[in-house]
Amino acid sequence: xxxxxxxWFPCAEVSVNSSAGxxxxxTEIGLFPWFAKxxxxxxxxxxxxxxxxxxxxxxxxxxxxxxxxxxxSGRYAAWQVLHDEILKANPESASVxxxxxxxxMIPLEAGRLGLEAHGVDYSPVAVLASSLLTDFPFRDWSxxxxxxxxxxxxxxxxxxxxxxxxxxxxxxxxxxxxxxxMADYYPEVNGKRPWGYLxxxxxxxxxxxxxxPLVGSYELRRPSQKxxxxxxxxVNDPGQSFYIEAEPxxxxxxxxxHEGPPRRTPTLxxxxxxxxxxxxxxxxxxxxxxxVHPLDVHRRLTDEGRATDMLLVVADHSDDxxxxxxxxxxxxxxxxxATPAALRELSDPSPFLSAVPDERIAPGNNNIVxxxxxxxxxxxxxxxxxxxxxxxxxxxxIAEVAxxxxxxxxxxxxxxxxxxxxxxxxxxxxxxxxxxxxxxxPKLNKVHDIYANQGSIVFSQDFFEVGIGxxxxxxxxxCKSSISTLSNLMADIxxxxxxxxxxxxxxxNLRDACIAAVxxxxxxxxxxxxxxxSDLIYAWLKRALHNTWPELVxxxxxxxxxxxxxxxxxxxVRGEAPNEHRTREHYDxxxxxxxxxxxxxxxxxGLVTIxxxxxxxxxxxxxxxxxxxxxxxxxxxxxxxxxxxxHQGKANIETTLTMSCRPMAPGRxxxxxxxxxxxxxxxxxxxxxxxxxxxxAPADMLMAAAGPxxxxxxxxxxxxxxxxxxxxxxxxxxxxxxxxxxxxxVEINHQxxxxxxxxxxxxxxxxxxxxxxxxxxxxxxxxxxxxxLDLAAIRDxxxxxxxxxxxxxxxxxxxxxxxxxxxxxxxxxxxAASEEGLQAMGQVLAAAEHAADDTFVWAAVQxxxxxLPDNDPDSVRFTRVLRNRAGVVSAAEAVAASxxxxxxxxxxxxxxxxxxxxx
Numbered sequence: 067x068x069x070x071x072x073x074w075f076p077c078a079e080v081s082v083n084s085s086a087g088x089x090x091x092x093t094e095i096g097l098f099p100w101f102a103k104x105x106x107x108x109x110x111x112x113x114x115x116x117x118x119x120x121x122x123x124x125x126x127x128x129x130x131x132x133x134x135x136x137x138x139s140g141r142y143a144a145w146q147v148l149h150d151e152i153l154k155a156n157p158e159s160a161s162v163x164x165x166x167x168x169x170x171m172i173p174l175e176a177g178r179l180g181l182e183a184h185g186v187d188y189s190p191v192a193v194l195a196s197s198l199l200t201d202f203p204f205r206d207w208s209x210x211x212x213x214x215x216x217x218x219x220x221x222x223x224x225x226x227x228x229x230x231x232x233x234x235x236x237x238x239x240x241x242x243x244x245x246x247x248m249a250d251y252y253p254e255v256n257g258k259r260p261w262g263y264l265x266x267x268x269x270x271x272x273x274x275x276x277x278x279p280l281v282g283s284y285e286l287r288r289p290s291q292k293x294x295x296x297x298x299x300x301v302n303d304p305g306q307s308f309y310i311e312a313e314p315x316x317x318x319x320x321x322x323x324h325e326g327p328p329r330r331t332p333t334l335x336x337x338x339x340x341x342x343x344x345x346x347x348x349x350x351x352x353x354x355x356x357x358v359h360p361l362d363v364h365r366r367l368t369d370e371g372r373a374t375d376m377l378l379v380v381a382d383h384s385d386d387x388x389x390x391x392x393x394x395x396x397x398x399x400x401x402x403x404a405t406p407a408a409l410r411e412l413s414d415p416s417p418f419l420s421a422v423p424d425e426r427i428a429p430g431n432n433n434i435v436x437x438x439x440x441x442x443x444x445x446x447x448x449x450x451x452x453x454x455x456x457x458x459x460x461x462x463x464i465a466e467v468a469x470x471x472x473x474x475x476x477x478x479x480x481x482x483x484x485x486x487x488x489x490x491x492x493x494x495x496x497x498x499x500x501x502x503x504x505x506x507x508p509k510l511n512k513v514h515d516i517y518a519n520q521g522s523i524v525f526s527q528d529f530f531e532v533g534i535g536x537x538x539x540x541x542x543x544x545c546k547s548s549i550s551t552l553s554n555l556m557a558d559i560x561x562x563x564x565x566x567x568x569x570x571x572x573x574x575n576l577r578d579a580c581i582a583a584v585x586x587x588x589x590x591x592x593x594x595x596x597x598x599x600s601d602l603i604y605a606w607l608k609r610a611l612h613n614t615w616p617e618l619v620x621x622x623x624x625x626x627x628x629x630x631x632x633x634x635x636x637x638x639v640r641g642e643a644p645n646e647h648r649t650r651e652h653y654d655x656x657x658x659x660x661x662x663x664x665x666x667x668x669x670x671x672g673l674v675t676i677x678x679x680x681x682x683x684x685x686x687x688x689x690x691x692x693x694x695x696x697x698x699x700x701x702x703x704x705x706x707x708x709x710x711x712x713h714q715g716k717a718n719i720e721t722t723l724t725m726s727c728r729p730m731a732p733g734r735x736x737x738x739x740x741x742x743x744x745x746x747x748x749x750x751x752x753x754x755x756x757x758x759x760x761x762x763a764p765a766d767m768l769m770a771a772a773g774p775x776x777x778x779x780x781x782x783x784x785x786x787x788x789x790x791x792x793x794x795x796x797x798x799x800x801x802x803x804x805x806x807x808x809x810x811x812v813e814i815n816h817q818x819x820x821x822x823x824x825x826x827x828x829x830x831x832x833x834x835x836x837x838x839x840x841x842x843x844x845x846x847x848x849x850x851x852x853x854x855l856d857l858a859a860i861r862d863x864x865x866x867x868x869x870x871x872x873x874x875x876x877x878x879x880x881x882x883x884x885x886x887x888x889x890x891x892x893x894x895x896x897x898a899a900s901e902e903g904l905q906a907m908g909q910v911l912a913a914a915e916h917a918a919d920d921t922f923v924w925a926a927v928q929x930x931x932x933x934l935p936d937n938d939p940d941s942v943r944f945t946r947v948l949r950n951r952a953g954v955v956s957a958a959e960a961v962a963a964s965x966x967x968x969x970x971x972x973x974x975x976x977x978x979x980x981x982x983x984x985x
Contacts, residue, residue, distance in 0.1 A: 067155070069673055071115035071726040072773070074131060074756075075704035077766060079138040080724075083107035084708040088141045091171060096551040098195035098491045099498050099603070101521045101594050104171040104587050105708050108677065111138060112724050113162055113175045114148065116583040116675045119155045142178065142560050149180050156582050158669070163581045165571035165664060166588045166634075168596075170196030170564065172677075176585075177204060178561040184581075185566045186574055188633055190618050191494075191600045191607065193568045198491055200564035202484045203229060203556050210481045213471065215239045227556045229484070230549070236467060236485045237492060237545040244463045244541065245534050248456055251405055252534045253397050255382070259535030261389060262513070263398075264379040264506060265450055266528040267440075269350065269367045273357035276317045279376045280350050280364065280527035282335070284309050284328035285508045286379065286391045295385065305508075306391045308379055312353040319353055321378045323391050334527055368440040375450040377402050378528075381506075383537065389511045405452040412458055415465060416612050418619055421458050422446040423605035425626035430643025434598050436525035437502060438641075445605040445627075448501040448523075453531050457493075457500070460541070461610035464489045468614045483614040488552070490610045492544050494603045499539030501602075502529040512538040521599040568617070570632040571660035576667045584664045587677040591653060591685055592636035601627040634660060654688055661696030670729055674698055679722040681844035683851065687796040690776070693727055694795060699780025702726035703773035705766045723769055730780060737782030739793050746798060747805045749774045754809040764810065765835045768803045768848075775802035803852035807831055815925035822889055822922060828853045828860050829890040830926065832873055833933050840870040863890065876940050877901075885915035892916065893926045896954070897943035904950060908957025918958040924951065 083089025089107025114134055121127055133151065136144045152160045162176035167185030169192060176183035177200050185196050207228045216235040252259065264286075266279035289305035309330040312319040337349035337358050347361035359367075367373060377394050384390035394402075412421035423446035427438045437448050446454065468486040471477045477485075503516035503524040513530045516523050532539035569575065571588075589596065604627060608618045623629050630648065634656040637648035664674045678689065693700060704724045750771050757767050775798050779785060785793040812819040812834060819827055832849060846864050850857045862881070864871045876897035881887070883895045892914045899906035911918055931944035947954065 067671060068120040069116060069726065070118040070120045070130065070134070071112070071673065071675060071704070071724070072702040072728075072777075073120045074127075074760065075115055075702070075724060076111050076131075076134055076138055077704055077706050078761065079135065080105070080108045080111050080706040080708065083138060084706065089138070093551055093554050094171060094174065094199060095169070096547060097199055097555070098169060099494050099517070100169040100192060100195050101517075101596060101599060102168070102587075104168070104677065106141075106171055106175060107138065108706055108708050108722065108724065109172045109585075110175040110178075112585050112675050112677060113172065113179070113181075113583070114152075115724075116585055116673050116726065117152045117156060117160050117162070117181075142558060145179070145560055152179065152181065159580075159582060161581050161583075163574075163576070163584045163664075163667065164586045165569075165574060165584065165660060166586050167196050167566070168192050168587070170200040170566065172585050172587065173564040173566070174200045177564040180561050183562070183564040184576070185564050186569045186571065187566075188568070188570055189597055189600060189628055190568055190615075191604050191628065192596070193566055194487055194490065194607065194611075194615065194618075196564070196566045198487055199555070201566050202487070202563075203227075203552070203559060204561055204563040205229075205484075207232070207481060207484075210478060211476045213477070214475050227559075230552055230556055232481075232485055233488045233552060234545075234549050236471075236489060237548070240460075240463050240467055240489050241541050241545060243467070244456075244460050247459045247463065248534050251401050251408070251452055251455065253395075253401050255380075255395055255398070258382065260533050261381045261383055261535060261537035262530055262532040262539070263377055263394070264381065264391075264528065264530055265375050265377055265502075267368060267373040267502070268376040269359070269364055269373050271352040271354060271357055272359060272363065272367075274314075274352060274355040276312070276314070276319070276352070276354045277374070277376075278312065278319055278333060278350075278353050279310060279378060280334045281310065281332045281378070282348065282526070282528055283508070284330065284332050286323070286381075286506070287387060287389060287511060288509045289327065292387065301386050303387050308391070310353050310378075314354050317354075321393055323379060323393055365439065371441050373441065381530075381537075383535075389537075402452055405455050409451055409455050409458075412455075415462060415609050416619070419609055419612060420446075421462075421609075422454055423609070425601065425605045427601075428598065428625050428627065428643070430637070430639035430641045430646055431598055433638060433640035434522050434595050435602075436523050440502075440525050445602050448503070448602065450502070450529075450531060453500060456534065457497075457606060458609070460493060460496075461606055464493070464610040465613050468611075479614070486611055486614045488548065490607050490615075492541065492548050493606055493610050495544050495548070496532075496539065496541065497603055497606060499532060499544075502526060504530050504532075504539070506530040517599070521594040521596070523599070523602060571634065572632065572656060572663055574663055574667060578666055579669045579672075581667045582669060582672045583675060584668050584673070585675040585677075586664070588657060588660065589635045590678070590680050591650075591688075592638050593680075595635055595637055595648075597628040597630050597633050598637070604628050632656070654692060657689075658692040658695045661692055661698060665697045665729055668729065672729075674727040676725045676727065677722055678725060681721070681842050681848070683799075683844060683847050686799065687794070690796050690799075691794075697730045698727040699730050700725055700727050700776035701773055701780070703770055703776075705769040721769075723772075725773070728780075734781065734783040736784050736786055737779075739785055739787045742778060742782065742785050742798070743801055745778045746775045746801055747808065749778050750802060750805040751809045754806070764806070767806045767810075768835070768852075771802035771806045772799055775799065775805075800848070800851035800854075803848065804854075807852070815928045817922060817925045822926070824853060824855060825860060825863070825888040826890040826922075826926060828855055829863050829873070830929060832864060833930065836873070837933060838873060838935060838938055840867050840872045843871050846871045876943055883910055883913040887914050889920075889922050889926050892923050893930060893944070896923075896927065896947050897930075897940055900943045900946045900950075904953045904957045905961075907947060907950070907954045908959075908961045911954060911958035912961035918955040918962070924948075 084105035084107045091103050091106045095103050137148050161182040163184045164172040165186045167173055167187045170185050173183040173185035187193050213232055213235050266281050268277045268279045270277050284307045286306040290303045292301045292303050294300050304325045307328040308321045308323045310319050311322045333351050334348045337345050345360050350359040350364040379391050380394050382390050414421050425445045427435050432439050468482045471482045498515050499513050501516055505514045505526045507514055518524055536542050612619050621629055635648055636650050636653045637646055639646055668674055705721050708722050753774055779795045779798055787793050863874055876894045879894040879898055881891045895910045896907050899910045927944050927947050931948055934941035
């Protein structure tokens with residue numbers, strides 16, 4: 067049976083719904099921090115289309131397409147009809163497996179449909195995250211005993227989900243106990259608890275010896291005009307800043323808070339040498355003696371453990387300005403001074419765990435774990451002493467509450483595991499607004515996420531500690547948003563719990579041929595180091611959940627962190643890492659083993675659907691090789707814009723592909739390269755009218771063409787060239803792209819595209835696909851391959867632009883026009899010359915030595931004028947060239963005539979000179 071995803075996929079609905087609303091996954095990701103989120107719209111579409119059939123009857127095809135269109139309008143839209151259709155198409159069982167489940171977006175959508183769903187992940191942190199999202203909300207907890215601290219409802223009938231009520235009660239109880247335990251270390255001032263505290267690390271000056279804090283910005287609250295409360299007139303907020311006042315006589319310094327913008331240069335800033343050369347990074351300037359400590363010096367001092375933490379400023383809540391900043395009181399400084407002794411007196415939570423995390427940071431993690439560059443050796447080194455004490459007491463409180471629920475309240479171990487798991491999720495979320503990587507945001511009066519660069523933990527010399535009261539990043543604020551998220555997820559909830567287990571994708575505890583569809587989003591090469599990035603969360607979760615999630619404590623990792631021996635990634639290493647095994651070879655071997663395992667557990671008539679987000683041709687080649695080794699054949703490939711991210715680094719994906727793969731058919735025979743190429747072209751030509759009818763954009767057709775091309779290739783055991791040598795299946799991908807162009811039969815002002823020279827064909831096809839859009843650099847490589855051109859031959863036409871590539875503007879064109887120039891070069895030169903007038907354009911056309919009224923040149927100019935956006939300067943230039951066509955032609959003819967006359971005169975002169983020489 068052909069599956070829907072092999073012939074059609076709701077690309078447009080996935081793209082639209084992935085950006086906002088129910089399909090974005092914004093609600094689901096709010097429950098637990100994880101990386102590289104998968105929009106639920108894409109997950110839902112992948113599950114649906116992998117299980118629904120694609121009938122021969124066109125009317126039935128349209129009916130099922132309409133059903134999917136309806137289903138993509140909401141979380142539970144068309145639920146019953148979908149459920150019934152899927153079961154009808156899969157009478158044996160409509161089971162779904164995701165062996166790289168992460169936080170569980172894909173199995174969640176299968177569970178929401180009431181299907182048998184399995185999620186497997188190697189990371190225990192991901193398993194916890196997935197359980198909270200995909201398993202526990204779908205269970206019936208009504209038979210559990212009431213919690214001793216649960217809020218009594220006054221309503222005659224309480225229709226709130228039991229889980230929601232008890233999670234709220236548990237989080238509130240944890241918060242009450244924790245606040246009481248930490249009250250002495252976070253004293254109230256004037257009967258109120260501050261929001262938080264601004265700190266900085268302080269180093270000894272290498273010139274005068276005095277210790278001073280490293281502060282990158284003195285701004286605390288940005289000036290603004292705020293709306294008045296309850297109809298009052300607007301409030302002009304002058305903002306607040308501070309500076310460090312040094313007292314050289316006594317060798318101490320202190321903060322001074324004031325209204326308005328900063329008055330002094332911060333101690334951490336750009337500096338110059340005596341010769342005027344700018345030093346790399348930010349230098350530390352001593353406020354006592356102005357001695358400059360370059361980046362390598364103050365980083366070395368910090369790494370050697372010579373830095374200390376200094377409390378600088380306290381942030382209070384303000385009715386007028388949101389937050390108001392001040393110097394710390396004596397009582398607050400005394401409370402801070404008491405924390406080191408309190409830390410030393412802590413007892414360990416279990417014989418296997420220290421109170422403060424002592425799990426070591428693995429070598430080579432400087433690019434992922436920023437604090438490791440600044441002296442952190444363990445995951446317990448990331449915070450100032452007081453914040454460390456607060457997290458120790460918080461995790462201890464969660465474990466104590468869970469113990470009481472089981473031992474005194476009589477709840478089941480499963481329910482205690484569930485309730486403590488949600489408390490652990492809030493700890494994980496709180497960590498994202500903690501440590502020395504958490505910086506103050508003066509514009510929004512909030513704090514920054516330490517994972518600002520997606521999977522990398524940042525470090526900041528000046529950092530913000532959220533207190534035990536209220537406000538952004540506080541326990542109460544995070545609990546409130548977690549409850550709101552869970553409430554949203556459980557509204558009108560339908561479906562079945564997902565079976566979530568920890569394991570390796572290369573060896574799963576499932577029997578052969580038991581799964582109808584494997585739908586998965588595997589790790590992409592070196593994009594994210596999931597385990598290393600989440601080890602900070604893991605270290606603290608172990609202490610919060612050691613009694614309810616004991617498997618978290620068990621690890622064979624030599625550093626006490628999450629196991630990584632079977633993690634399928636390429637690890638980007640910075641620093642010394644002699645034993646790092648997660649190399650490219652490791653990834654290629656393990657991902658092929660994982661695909662083989664998927665092939666083992668999927669039924670012979672089932673599918674393995676892979677969501678893939680790399681556009682690099684080399685990564686594609688390796689992926690196809692792994693799929694082929696696993697005994698799978700790609701049969702469908704559908705693009706969607708799902709992750710337009712502003713994150714830095716390599717986790718920035720805009721377009722992902724949803725690819726279907728079938729188990730290879732037995733008894734295949736070899737094929738010949740030439741015959742296979744003909745088959746691919748014919749198959750894409752056959753599919754093209756459907757793609758056009760469904761509204762697939764030309765650029766999307768290029769990616770969709772990979773499916774039918776690989777399906778044709780998969781009919782054969784191997785493809786042989788004319789010499790009988792095997793051909794890599796990857797070589798047929800550029801052919802598939804070229805076949806789309808051929809099927810489209812693109813005309814350039816009535817001239818078939820294929821009649822132009824190769825360089826011009828490339829340029830006009832690029833404009834057809836992308837106009838002036840910035841595209842990934844990998845797309846330039848793909849188009850060069852499809853055009854059978856060397857990259858160097860066309861790179862000047864699509865130069866780099868804003869981390870991507872974009873078609874060249876005529877004003878930047880530097881080519882020299884002569885008789886060998888291509889049509890696109892002549893057209894660009896004409897547009898550039900249009901700024902100088904008819905004579906300049908005529909000279910270009912004459913230099914090209916083409917007929918002045920050359921059909922191809924003017925067809926290209928017309929095409930570019932029409933295709934480029936109206937507000938594009940080149941659209942104006944090409945239009946100007948067109949409007950003056952007659953004048954340009956006349957000018958060119960005049961230049962040519964003048965050049966001819968000059969040449970004739972020169973020839974006559976040369977003849978006369980020779981005659982004179984003969985005399």
